[in-house]
Amino acid sequence: xxxxxxxxxxxxxxxxxxxxxxxxxxxxxxxxxxxxxxxxxxxxxxxxxxxxxxxxxxxxxxxxxxxxxxxxxxxxxxxxxxxxxxxxxxxxxxxxxxxxxxxxxxxxxxx
Amino acid sequence: xxxxxxxxxxxxxxxxxxxxxxxxxxxxxxxxxxxxxxxxxxxxxxxxxxxxxxxxxxxxxxxxxxxxxxxxxxxxxxxxxxxxxxxxxxxxxxxxxxxxxxxxxxxxxxxxxx
Numbered sequence: 001x002x003x004x005x006x007x008x009x010x011x012x013x014x015x016x017x018x019x020x021x022x023x024x025x026x027x028x029x030x031x032x033x034x035x036x037x038x039x040x041x042x043x044x045x046x047x048x049x050x051x052x053x054x055x056x057x058x059x060x061x062x063x064x065x066x067x068x069x070x071x072x073x074x075x076x077x078x079x080x081x082x083x084x085x086x087x088x089x090x091x092x093x094x095x096x097x098x099x100x101x102x103x104x105x106x107x108x109x110x111x
Numbered sequence: 112x113x114x115x116x117x118x119x120x121x122x123x124x125x126x127x128x129x130x131x132x133x134x135x136x137x138x139x140x141x142x143x144x145x146x147x148x149x150x151x152x153x154x155x156x157x158x159x160x161x162x163x164x165x166x167x168x169x170x171x172x173x174x175x176x177x178x179x180x181x182x183x184x185x186x187x188x189x190x191x192x193x194x195x196x197x198x199x200x201x202x203x204x205x206x207x208x209x210x211x212x213x214x215x216x217x218x219x220x221x222x223x224x225x
Contacts, residue, residue: 031211042201042216050211087154098167099214103153
């Protein structure tokens with residue numbers, strides 16, 4: 001089976017830093033994705049982690065610990081346009097690797 | 112390069128009817144996945160097709176079916192529609208099913224059941 005947990009909602013202030021956590025339990029793991037989804041729009045790819053550690057991409061960074069079944073997305077210098085849902089998704093191992101999404105974290109950035 | 116295209120964007124049906132949704136993946140992408148998105152449940156995986164064969168399947172009843180054509184375009188069919196089928200249906204394509212190749216999503220079809 002598979003279980004992916006994220007906080008449902010978060011609020012942060014413009015210019016600040018926010019960390020969105022994701023924990024997972026899976027029988028076979030081959031990486032973790034983060035996606036951003038603005039209201040009424042399609043999810044868009046942010047990052048992929050398969051090895052332990054931090055991957056930095058501009059204002060966004062993603063961290064993975066495979067032994068702990070834990071990942072986080074770090075958003076720095078928050079902007080109003082960062083208000084969106086952030087989806088954590090696990091890629092299963094196996095021949096045709098399935099992607100399973102968490103329910104997402106809705107982030108509201110306030111002035 | 113054109114993105115993932117889903118048609119129609121909006122659809123209104125009544126209970127008991129059936130519906131077919133269409134998805135054209137990014138050129139060169141051979142994998143197409145379908146998801147149902149509702150406010151309470153998030154993105155629920157329906158199925159994935161690769162080279163015209165269903166490779167993965169989620170936990171949805173048999174009323175939900177799909178297929179993929181030789182040009183990688185995919186259709187999803189829902190029969191005997193129920194009120195609970197009201198949702199945003201998203202299609203996503205990726206180049207292959209191995210490694211960390213991300214999925215690219217279409218804008219979705221919003222299905223409303225009356």
